Amino acid sequence: MNIEKGRATGTARVKRGLAEMLRGGVIMDVVNAEQAKIAEDSGAVAVMALERVPADIRRDGGVARMSDPALIEGIQEAVTVPVMAKARIGHFAEAQLLEAMRVDYIDESEVLTPADEAHHIDKWVFQVPFVCGATNLGEALRRISEGAAMIRSKGEAGTGNVVEAVRHLRSIIGDIRKIATADSAERYAWAKQLQAPIDLVEEVAATGSLPVPLFCAGGLATPADASLVMQLGAEAVFVGSGIFKSDDPARRARAIVEATAHFDDPEILVKVSKGLGQAMVGSEIASLEVKMAERGW
């Protein structure tokens, strides 16, 4: 029997491929191995390692950075599902550390304090795939042009308020719909308006979708939140503070997994939403001192 030929790692297809496999699932923020176990026990398709959940970053202030490598390794040992980790925007050295630790995905994240005010990481030079946040289609396409293999809405992390994630998703998906019906002259105007490469605008026009999977993040706190964003067109969800800042993280995590899988089935949503205890308290967007979604360029 022949063995395969031309084995290639770290290609765009291989990077995007893992994102495709996470579709319909929930990726949960965890700060240590114990939380990672709870996440995996609850059906998370992957976990996201970070130093503090966004709600705590907001409360404590200070500079938020990549996690301690020892904590990430502890999480990698604790679970069998993919382990993602966050690096600061533009901080390619943190990304190099994370790649050397063989994390499965790097989130170049606005939740951490940006390290560069003009440049994002050149993600093409890495073998490990990256996910980046976006508030609109222009930002999404710029991140893809830099090599991102998955896009997530930014939302407003750590607020337990889904309104910003909804705004970002509607903006991205709404503009994709418009571009899909634009003529060739209009597509150049779209590229200019979005400050995005024309070839990516053409690809969106031809396929009617982003070139990489579109997930939702930022402010999700309930099973119904997950259902809402999935119905709006998100392909999977990230939940951060919403789980471990609630009364009963394991039950809420499990309920959000069920809600994401059965997002268009209100009967199941009712069943899984019952008696979950208090959700995280949450904040009004207007009351925030720092809007994380404004970070990134």
Next chain:
Amino acid sequence: MTPRAGGGVPRVGVMALQGDVREHAAVLSKLGAEPVPIRRPMDAVGLDALVLPGGESTTISMLLDSSGLADELAKMVDDHLPMLGTCAGMILLASEVLGGRPDQRCYGAIDVSVRRNAFGRQLESFEADLAVRGLDEPMHAVFIRAPVVEQAGPSVEVLASVWVPGREDAGGRPVVCVQGPVIVASFHPELTGDGRLHELLLRNLEEG
């Protein structure tokens, strides 16, 4: 089009709890079959075949239990329904899972023992041209944190193998296997739109 013995278009269930359901459905449509997304037991009626997609096997295993589809799947296995499982789907159809969670279930549709994440983490994921027995041209295969077959029973036919780094066996490890009406693959033909394993599944229907 694949004509059915009883006439009409074959209805092929695609387990739609999590993973790359859409790609499988697209390949099946292209081949003239009717893909039927399966999320609840009531969806799993009148199926001619079943596809288990790629995804996270631990999550899908859990959702099969909570949705009540675990019993349906066990019944379909008992009834020898033709099935195709890719990656996570292969793990779910296997008779034994190594490197999984202790509570992870598999349904024994094919007599193979599979190792989860056999190549390691995402950095070891790869694509390659794979020679598959019975196909004239190689398949372009995308392996994402893929499983491999550690042991195949006597009635299992191995159609393709790959070399696993750090493992000494020169013949490699099986990554496409067939037993009766059940086909499993470690990789994702659906990601490249290659319909040849799905075609094999549909051919099993005609013969069955």
